[in-house]
Amino acid sequence: MPTIDEVLNRIDANQSAALDRLFELLKIPSVSTDPHYKADCARAAQWLVDELNRIGFQASVRPTEGHPMVVAHAKATRPDAPHVLFYGHYDVQPADPLELWETEPFAPRIVDTPTGRQIVARGASDDKGQLMLFVEACRAYMETGGLPCHVTILFEGEEECGSSSLPAFLAANKKELSADIALVCDTNMWDRQTPAITTMLRGLVYEEVIIRAATRDLHSGMFGGPAANPIRVLGKVIAGLHDDAGRVTIPGFYDGVEELPEDVARQWGELKFDPRKFLAEVGLSVPAGEAGRTVLEQIWARPTCEANGIIGGYTGEGAKTVLPAEARAKISFRLVGRHNPEKIVQAFHAYVRSAIPDDCRVEFLSHGASPAIVLPFTSEVLTRARRALHQEWDREPALVGSGGSIPIVGQFKTDLGLDALMVGFALENDKIHSPNEKYELTSFHKGARSWARILTALAV
């Protein structure tokens, strides 16, 4: 087995070629939620398989009913080494609104900024940049003598659209995917200098609600007044989801939501975090969530309900005097603690049914449901990873929560019995899911070195 310095030196020497490889992957528009990009998703999966096989993995594309999985295996030099299962996703969010991108979203480029160089492209941060760090760390080990851990890699192609093929795939391949610990890379650093390990993740329930009234679009002069208007009904449904203190009104919504333990609350209080700055960076100034909760609590430890999209009636230029036959909204919930996703879905449906007039019908489409997840502060894996990150970054990593859900982590826990170590090198301002998404070149370089150190730390 190579020394850690040999591996780190190899990562440094490989940087330029590593960047070329990442760019190749970023050029593939693997937008999973839009069927138009189906072939591109398949192409991204095949590119990863080819790359992993080239390094020395046994990698293959594994078809599903949706976009394919990538699975790869490589042995450690020591047979009794621990076994890690690394997870990432090669699919990306839609690039729209396209007109707000400064350059093409799928034509990656390096941009010089006062704080350093950045990689700009859809997926640069979420999640292609992040997952390639681990691939490059493995490459460095394999080029210098071999891996310190047995490694299984699972790359998914449906993370951004509900991971609908994942449960069946995990169930069908439970044995092949068995390991001692899962490594998940889809998270942030605390700040530009401070690495972070994410120990709490909010879950997600994503529902679409369609309100229908008349059997056809109506003229708002002829029918305005006596005819039910689905947009008004939907407005009432959305307005009724929260009370004036920002709390969700759905009966039972806070069942299973616990107050933060004192020691965690204390640690979060000590983190340097400026809620005004957090909001000011996106042009806001007034915290809009639950009254009486800090912003960190709101995004890491409190459940939410948000409207993510709405459409109904005439939305083109100018005026059309129409009462539409239907209106629809996408409504999502962030879950925490022991929130039960199924119960949230049922309670939401019951709330909507109770809020609409007799003359309206409602249809629901489900776009995913996953529970929240917590990694115990006392775990041995966490201790080793903290030490490895400290060595690379020369400061103690922050132990944080994350507002965004990573469904796979819940699935690993329930289906494979695996805890997950969540380490990622994205920054809060990476504009993931937004125009001009970027990833720091520092993250790309020191992130690969960090994963190399973690693999050694876990194996000792």
Added chain:
Amino acid sequence: MPTIDEVLNRIDANQSAALDRLFELLKIPSVSTDPHYKADCARAAQWLVDELNRIGFQASVRPTEGHPMVVAHAKATRPDAPHVLFYGHYDVQPADPLELWETEPFAPRIVDTPTGRQIVARGASDDKGQLMLFVEACRAYMETGGLPCHVTILFEGEEECGSSSLPAFLAANKKELSADIALVCDTNMWDRQTPAITTMLRGLVYEEVIIRAATRDLHSGMFGGPAANPIRVLGKVIAGLHDDAGRVTIPGFYDGVEELPEDVARQWGELKFDPRKFLAEVGLSVPAGEAGRTVLEQIWARPTCEANGIIGGYTGEGAKTVLPAEARAKISFRLVGRHNPEKIVQAFHAYVRSAIPDDCRVEFLSHGASPAIVLPFTSEVLTRARRALHQEWDREPALVGSGGSIPIVGQFKTDLGLDALMVGFALENDKIHSPNEKYELTSFHKGARSWARILTALAV
């Protein structure tokens, strides 16, 4: 001057050719609200000018900053004859949603139904079919000896998108457009056998409201909770526009709105009207307007506020976990009595500003504002028109209100000092503004005969 029977016989003889002419006009997709169809609007205007010149009018296309006007003049055989100003509009509503049309919206066809033959196309009823009736009536007079009234025709191309060029055009051409009475054709029959004269029209204020919060789209996991969500804010704005009794909550909204005079209320009570049937025809069963008001009152004599369109966030297939930077809605008001459009606009803006949090900004776009209008029941013109319609249809015409506004009628009153006689032959189920719009062949034939009779009645 020809006898009325000579003119009616000529209309009968011209029917087949008249239908061919209407089809030519219906084939032109003159959608005024969408800039994409600008050339088609110009083409429709030119087609009408050519047609009117062929009959013997002095007709011309008159450019505006928007779509052009058509103006045409023809003298009566008697110099001291009364002078009528006939108004119609050649522009049509967008055809979307296209997938709900059984055939192409701009490929007119005749459909046989159990209740008679129908012309199916966008604009068949609103307003190309209706305006061609008057053109055909004039043609029959001019082919048989001459007109009984001096006739000026004004065809507009922006009725469906706010008539923004109209006020300046009326002001600049006030003398040329002077007349004794305006004839407006954009209204309905009471039912298939009963003609109607519309004596009350609701006005219209049409506003677009854009709510903006963050400077960019946000990830709903990273920011869900503390960041203001424009869709939720807009939902609250829309939900707050009405109280539980269906009354509009905007302060001052009911200023200038009067109760119906007793005699009018009595006449409406005697009209055969089944609110259940009215709603059932569009798949509804529960009147949704102001509590304690009949459906006829709600659509003819009461003001309303409706949402006509809404859009924000991700509206494509599947899920996107986004908090959008903005959301927008089109909100319109129907005005009655002496409602002041400007005051309604101001009151609406004030309401929205008061309803949004400090962190949000609001922008308004105005898409038109016109007052309500009332024609006195005692007017001589009304008496003569009633007699003419009685002769053609063999029953007394209903004197009705209309929920839809016709901005021109208010403009004629304020800018030209003209009352308007509103007679039209559309039916409630013509699906105007909706897919599969149609116009009854009976309306097309007896409507032209009706206008011929009205011209004679006004001249006697």
